[in-house]
Each structure stands twice: as structure tokens, then as C-alpha cells.
Amino acid sequence: MTTQFLPTEQIPGCPICQHPEARFVGHFPEPHIEEGLSVHQCLNCSIVYLNPRLTLEGIHMLEDSSEVYLYDAEQQAKAVHDREGIIAWLESMTQLKPGSILDVGCNRGYLLAAAARRGWQPFGVELSQVSAAEARQRFGLPIYSDLESLPQGQLFDLITCWHVVEHLHHPVQMLRQLGELLTPDGVVAIQVPAYRFADEYIRQGNGLHIFCASHPFHYTAETLTMVLEQAGLQVFYCDESPKYLFLTIYAAKPSRSINANQQAQLAAQREQTNQKLAWFEHDHAAIAQTLESMNAYVQHLETTLKTKNEHIAQLEQHLQTINNGRIMRILKRIKR
Ligand SMILES: [Zn+2]
Structure with a gap:
């Protein structure tokens, strides 16, 4: 690809309806146009066009320089x-x-x-x-x-x-x-x-x-x-x-x-x-998949909850045992 600047022309107004006024849309750097790309939108017919733009000769030069793969x-x-x-x-x-x-x-x-x-x-x-x-x-x-x-x-x-x-x-x-x-x-x-x-x-x-x-x-x-x-x-x-x-x-x-x-x-x-x-169908498949993974998660939560309850029961038992020990010691002390 060439980086040579190509000949451009300034146009007096919209190339479709000839209306002179346009809204400036934006400017972009570009390797073939020295001024970069200035994009405008016609205030009458709404078409979006470049101004300045390559001359017809410039377009031919660009097409000739592009490689055919x-x-x-x-x-x-x-x-x-x-x-x-x-x-x-x-x-x-x-x-x-x-x-x-x-x-x-x-x-x-x-x-x-x-x-x-x-x-x-x-x-x-x-x-x-x-x-x-x-x-x-x-x-x-x-x-x-x-x-x-x-x-x-x-x-x-x-x-x-x-x-x-x-x-x-x-x-x-x-x-x-x-x-x-x-x-x-x-x-x-x-x-x-x-x-x-x-x-x-x-x-x-x-x-x-x-x-x-x-x-x-x-x-x-x-x-x-x-x-x-x-x-x-x-x-x-x-x-x-x-x-x-x-x-x-x-x-x-x-x-x-x-x-x-x-x-x-x-x-x-x-x-x-x-x-x-x-x-x-795509959405339906995606929803079904989400539902499935949510079910799996709920199941996982239920298992976790069950394990947690078991742990609490065990702890309660331990506490009971400890308390029982304390009461036994207190009773022994009283007995003495
Ligand atoms: Zn126009």
C-alpha cells in the first residue's frame, strides 16, 4: 500500500442535492488524504459525504496501487x-x-x-x-x-x-x-x-x-x-x-x-x-443452561446447609458434654 498523498477536491455543497449547508460529523486521519477525512451530513437530504474528497483521478490512482491478493x-x-x-x-x-x-x-x-x-x-x-x-x-x-x-x-x-x-x-x-x-x-x-x-x-x-x-x-x-x-x-x-x-x-x-x-x-x-x-432457539438454549446451573447451585446450597446443621448439632452435643462435666464438678464440690 502506498502512503503517497493523492489529489483531492473541495466540493461546494451536497453532491446529491447541491444544498450548500452540512453538519460536520467528524474528522479522521487517513494515509492518502493530506487533510485527513472530514465527514459531513447534508442538512437537506441527510446524505453523509466526504469533503474534501479524492478527485476521480485520485480514486483511480488509489485503486491501481491496491494489491490484488x-x-x-x-x-x-x-x-x-x-x-x-x-x-x-x-x-x-x-x-x-x-x-x-x-x-x-x-x-x-x-x-x-x-x-x-x-x-x-x-x-x-x-x-x-x-x-x-x-x-x-x-x-x-x-x-x-x-x-x-x-x-x-x-x-x-x-x-x-x-x-x-x-x-x-x-x-x-x-x-x-x-x-x-x-x-x-x-x-x-x-x-x-x-x-x-x-x-x-x-x-x-x-x-x-x-x-x-x-x-x-x-x-x-x-x-x-x-x-x-x-x-x-x-x-x-x-x-x-x-x-x-x-x-x-x-x-x-x-x-x-x-x-x-x-x-x-x-x-x-x-x-x-x-x-x-x-x-x-438460541435464547431458549441459553435460558435452559442458566436454569440448569442455578438448580445445581441450589442443590449445592442445600448440601452445604445440611452439613452446617450437622456441624451445629455436633457442637451442641459437645457443649452439652462440657456443661455436663461442669455440673458434675460443681456437684462433686458441693458433696465435699
Ligand atoms: Zn443533500
């Missing part, structure tokens, strides 16, 4: 296997059958390789040439350098955008482009670090995973929904997970059939109920 065969097999679970979950939550999938910012292609295993036709977009080459070579995936290079007229049933949107300078523009690439019932699935849990990132010592030079924006469920709506998309599922500290959102064209959205919402509710059930 290459997995060995075993790590790769596990990475793909884990992502099959993500695809299966996406299928159940969106009610989509395998069709065409576009992964924007597909990195080394693990999510696409997993999708292909489940019958999806994969397409990837990746800026990093090293990562793109890796995805092509290891999995034979069709990887493009940007959205404009995708095959003309190709539409997608599912577009995944995992930890990408927080890196964009122009999220509305990019998401509108993605909306245009959707089939009528297609879904855009987005995941970003959840700003709602910023304190938790810091508490866990992972502050740089959220506050860093490459994240010009920080999103909550409300602000990401706003950005998607400005891009002409409608959110039908949203989850801010305190376990993973991520915000996951699914959106579609407003014309997506109501039936498909209802089914997706039902699936989402089912998933949430299952999660609650799992927590309930």
Missing part, C-alpha cells in the same frame, strides 16, 4: 462455495430463476463463478485489470472494463453491486444506467457498509473499513433508498444487519410486477421470521 486453489474453492450461498439467498429473496447476471465490480469473479454453477449466465464489469485478468483466466468469465463495453442490447435479470456504490462519485447516474440494463422483472441487489453502525466498526477496531479515502459517501437505508429513487428505481427489500454491519437493498423498476414484489416481500418476511426463530 490472489487465492490458492483451496481458498478459491471455499470463496466460490461461500458465494453459492449468497446466490441461493438472492434467488429466494428476489423470487428470480437463474437467468442473466451482471456483477458490477466483480473483482476476481468468485460471485459470478458461483452463479454460473447455479445455472446463471454470468457477465462481469471490473476496473482493475489484474482482477479482471484473474477472473477470465481462472473461470473463463466474460469481464468488461465498464458498462459501456457490455454487448449491445444485453439485459440482465439480476445485477449485483457488492461494496461498490459507496465508492462512486456519481451514484445516481450509475444506478440509472443499471436500471436501464434490467429486464422488466429484473432486480438490482446492492450491499454497502452500513453507516448506521459506524460506531461499531470503530469499536471493533475496523474504522478504516468504513471511513477511508475510497468511500466518498456513507449510506443508511433512508439515503440509499433516496438515491435509488432518484435513479428511477423502487426499493422492495432492505436490511441493515447488526451482525455483519452491512446494508443490503434490492430494487427494481417501478413496473416490476406487483406479484413478483409481493412474493419477494413474503420471502423476506419468512427469512426474518426464521432469523428471529433462530435467535429465540
Whole structure:
């Protein structure tokens, strides 16, 4: 990693709604921005953004300087296997059958390789040439350098955008482009670090995973929904997970059939109920365990009490014996 300072720009107001006033949220030292990170929240639309921020050139320089870590065969097999679970979950939550999938910012292609295993036709977009080459070579995936290079007229049933949107300078523009690439019932699935849990990132010592030079924006469920709506998309599922500290959102064209959205919402509710059930079972097991250890303690107390009573009885007997001795001596004395 480089410690060289990168070019920054001061912006006159909110990059989303252009409102000039913002609330200062905080300042953090950062190795790539000389001034450090200054985080602000727009007083009009509430979006959280960096000001100053890296210029687009600065972002490219940063991306080019970051090392692409290459997995060995075993790590790769596990990475793909884990992502099959993500695809299966996406299928159940969106009610989509395998069709065409576009992964924007597909990195080394693990999510696409997993999708292909489940019958999806994969397409990837990746800026990093090293990562793109890796995805092509290891999995034979069709990887493009940007959205404009995708095959003309190709539409997608599912577009995944995992930890990408927080890196964009122009999220509305990019998401509108993605909306245009959707089939009528297609879904855009987005995941970003959840700003709602910023304190938790810091508490866990992972502050740089959220506050860093490459994240010009920080999103909550409300602000990401706003950005998607400005891009002409409608959110039908949203989850801010305190376990993973991520915000996951699914959106579609407003014309997506109501039936498909209802089914997706039902699936989402089912998933949430299952999660609650799992927590309930977990709690139930914990309570049962506490009860068991309390019973053991009560039993222990009863044994202790019994022993103590026995000791007291013995002491009483001893006292009785001693007293008896004294009385005998007194009687003897009187007798004399
Ligand atoms: Zn704003």
C-alpha cells in the first residue's frame, strides 16, 4: 500500500442535492488524504459525504496501487462455495430463476463463478485489470472494463453491486444506467457498509473499513433508498444487519410486477421470521443452561446447609458434654 498523498477536491455543497449547508460529523486521519477525512451530513437530504474528497483521478490512482491478493486453489474453492450461498439467498429473496447476471465490480469473479454453477449466465464489469485478468483466466468469465463495453442490447435479470456504490462519485447516474440494463422483472441487489453502525466498526477496531479515502459517501437505508429513487428505481427489500454491519437493498423498476414484489416481500418476511426463530432457539438454549446451573447451585446450597446443621448439632452435643462435666464438678464440690 502506498502512503503517497493523492489529489483531492473541495466540493461546494451536497453532491446529491447541491444544498450548500452540512453538519460536520467528524474528522479522521487517513494515509492518502493530506487533510485527513472530514465527514459531513447534508442538512437537506441527510446524505453523509466526504469533503474534501479524492478527485476521480485520485480514486483511480488509489485503486491501481491496491494489491490484488490472489487465492490458492483451496481458498478459491471455499470463496466460490461461500458465494453459492449468497446466490441461493438472492434467488429466494428476489423470487428470480437463474437467468442473466451482471456483477458490477466483480473483482476476481468468485460471485459470478458461483452463479454460473447455479445455472446463471454470468457477465462481469471490473476496473482493475489484474482482477479482471484473474477472473477470465481462472473461470473463463466474460469481464468488461465498464458498462459501456457490455454487448449491445444485453439485459440482465439480476445485477449485483457488492461494496461498490459507496465508492462512486456519481451514484445516481450509475444506478440509472443499471436500471436501464434490467429486464422488466429484473432486480438490482446492492450491499454497502452500513453507516448506521459506524460506531461499531470503530469499536471493533475496523474504522478504516468504513471511513477511508475510497468511500466518498456513507449510506443508511433512508439515503440509499433516496438515491435509488432518484435513479428511477423502487426499493422492495432492505436490511441493515447488526451482525455483519452491512446494508443490503434490492430494487427494481417501478413496473416490476406487483406479484413478483409481493412474493419477494413474503420471502423476506419468512427469512426474518426464521432469523428471529433462530435467535429465540438460541435464547431458549441459553435460558435452559442458566436454569440448569442455578438448580445445581441450589442443590449445592442445600448440601452445604445440611452439613452446617450437622456441624451445629455436633457442637451442641459437645457443649452439652462440657456443661455436663461442669455440673458434675460443681456437684462433686458441693458433696465435699
Ligand atoms: Zn443533500
